[in-house]
Amino acid sequence: MIKHYHKHGEKLLAQLPKGIFITVKDHSGKTNTMTIAWGHIGVVWSRPVFIAYVRYSRHTYDMLLSAEDFTINVPKEGTLKEALKIAGTQSGRDIDKFKTAGLTLQNSRRVHTPIIKECELQYECKILYTQTQEPALIPDDIKQSHYKNHDTHIMFYGEIVDTYLTEDDN
Numbered sequence: 001m002i003k004h005y006h007k008h009g010e011k012l013l014a015q016l017p018k019g020i021f022i023t024v025k026d027h028s029g030k031t032n033t034m035t036i037a038w039g040h041i042g043v044v045w046s047r048p049v050f051i052a053y054v055r056y057s058r059h060t061y062d063m064l065l066s067a068e069d070f071t072i073n074v075p076k077e078g079t080l081k082e083a084l085k086i087a088g089t090q091s092g093r094d095i096d097k098f099k100t101a102g103l104t105l106q107n108s109r110r111v112h113t114p115i116i117k118e119c120e121l122q123y124e125c126k127i128l129y130t131q132t133q134e135p136a137l138i139p140d141d142i143k144q145s146h147y148k149n150h151d152t153h154i155m156f157y158g159e160i161v162d163t164y165l166t167e168d169d170n
């Protein structure tokens with residue numbers, strides 16, 4: 001277990017509600033990214049994890065199913081707003097988001113999926129476990145506000161195998 005997985009946790013949690021990127025390279029070698037604002041960092045089975053919530057309808061969901069890993073890319077406060085908007089409103093089914101949003105891919109240290117160079121903080125995660133939500137257990141008001149169309153979230157548990165500030169890698 002890496003000891004420093006929480007070192008930059010405050011930066012991650014401060015940016016999360018504004019949007020961060022989850023990037024994935026699938027088994028065919030295609031890479032995509034999407035904006036997420038839900039997730040958590042913590043410990044499960046004595047392993048450090050980042051858990052992302054991805055709806056069935058996302059192209060990213062299809063890609064995660066056939067991927068070994070993903071990366072979490074956290075913009076520096078106040079930056080990459082337009083890129084977060086593009087990655088959070090357009091689909092990798094239709095466009096190359098990296099090209100459209102001006103984001104550069106860079107090799108990761110320990111996983112297949114690359115990182116986004118323009119982001120300040122990186123997490124490299126190996127997919128450990130995938131969990132669907134149980135609709136019967138979701139409170140009625142949340143079902144009404146979030147799941148009228150039954151497009152529930154799937155939780156992808158990524159074991160954090162490395163985390164670092166991008167500038168430390170250069």
Ligand SMILES: Cc1cc2nc3c(=O)[nH]c(=O)nc-3n(C[C@H](O)[C@H](O)[C@H](O)COP(=O)(O)O)c2cc1C
Binds near residue numbers: 054
């Ligand atoms: C700020 C913001 C946060 C978002 N958070 C999530 C999230 O946590 N989970 C999710 O499934 N979609 C989330 N979305 C929506 C996806 O990013 C969006 O549907 C995206 O276009 C999906 O891309 P894809 O089809 O290439 O996977 C968010 C969008 C924005 C703008």
